[in-house]
Amino acid sequence: MLRLLSPALLIGFGLLPLSRADAPPPKPPAPPRIESLIGQLADQDFRRRAAATRALAALGTEALPALQQARSHPDPEVRRRLDELIPPMERMLALAPKQITLHMTNRPIREIFGELSKQTGYKFAGLENQPGEQNKQVYTFDFDGVPFWQAMDQVCEAGGFVLQQNYQSDDSLRLFYQPDSYVPFVSYDGAFKVIPTGFNYSRSNHFAQIMRNRPDQQRFESLHVNLTLAVEPKLPILRVGSVRLSMAEDEERHSMLPAGTETANGMWAGRHSYYGGGYRSYVQQTQALLILPSRTSRTVRILKGVIPVTLLADQKPAVITDRILAAKGKKFTSGAATFIIEDVSELAGKQHQIKISVTEDSKDSPNDWTRIQSLQQRIELQDEKGNKEQFYFNSIGSNGINSAQYTLTVGPNDNAKIGPPARLVYYSWILMEHEVPFELKDLPLP
DSSP states (O other), rough: OOOOOOOOOOOOOOOOOOOOOTOOOOOOOOOOOHHHHHHHTOOOOOHHHHHHHHHHHHHHGHHHHHHHGGOOOOOOHHHHHHHHHHHHHHHHHHOOHHHHHHHEEEEEEHHHHHHHHHOOOOOOOOGOOOOOOGOOOOEEEEEEEEEEHHHHHHHHHTTTTTTTTTTOOOSSSEEEEEEOOOOOEEEEETTEEEEEEEEEEEEEEOOOOOTOGGGGGGGEEEEEEEEEEEEOSOOOEEEEOOOOOOEEEEEEEEEEEEETOBBBBBBSSSSSOBBTTTOSEEEEEEEEEOOOOOOHHHHHEEEEEEEEEEEEEEEEEEESSSOGGGGTTOEETTTTTEEEEEEEEEGGEEEEEEEEEEOOOSOOTTOOTTHHGGGGEEEEEEEETBBBBEEEEEEEEETTTTTEEEEEEEEOOOTTTOSSOOOOEEEEEEEEEEEEEEEEEEEEOO
């Protein structure tokens, strides 16, 4: 996987002591001028260069726009230091939650979700399922800089909505109206939240053939904790890795980590194993294996770990051709992707069928089958004015991990303003690897 950005390094500053015990307290220093600090990165004195680097790092994402604008600075030393400073800040900004400021008094729930959508750009689906009589109920909220998931969960609980956990959607967070339900356990971390959805416990035995010296070997137990991972729509999940637990204890502080899965530092020893198909989603399910140390255990006192994820950090569109209906037999290249338009034909009812072979020679993830499978989410057809076409996407073959053939079938749109297909647009995806930490307490066992 492409590891897009490196972790941020934040360096703190100490306070200088007063030169005299009776001296007045110093005024807080004025905020440093970012432009001046950027210029100081080219100073002949390496100590001043290092001090400017630390000061800019301490400013965090506040300095990011100015640093990005200065990337073409004529001094190579400035460019080098900016290349070290910018990626951690970009990663920090991407993983930070949206901050919600909401002051609404006696307003319907749909207006409140409308304001959440306005502040974040996120879409919400399922609000129409609220019964008509509930539409008249009003709510009051006062939020100042509350992280998105905490704010949304408070609004959902008040309005009787829960996040639909088994729904895959490209463009909205789907809510389900269920006023008698609530979510008792949740772990928040930046743009993510982790929800435990339950335990699966099973017992079985086998006595057709029993070893005389190991009769207990015929009894089997299995305990899994099921987890839902949700992310803000700005960072869609492409894949979820195997959960790595660092701590799991019952109420008597007995370890619930399976034998042989701990290393010297207490973390899961296994390698990442990703699944999820490579399709964009805002909600994903996963699970982790546990053991039941005692038949009298009733709760998991604490459960801590991380969930490795591959995220869609950004996507960049490229027009492959703006005359797709006349591109039969032509070859196009965009970055590591090569497109061959094998056939273009007109069907009955003014439909068009386009057969395309695609090869991606990316060296970022040589064993990643999901990259080519997710192509249907990265291809777009538009008319000559840029309006999106609706089309059917069908896989008709594969020549390996990096190559496949597809058929696109597009017909007349119900919207008369949308013309025949003209542009084939391909989105190259920029991936980010991340590990989402979680901590859950007092989960009831089955």
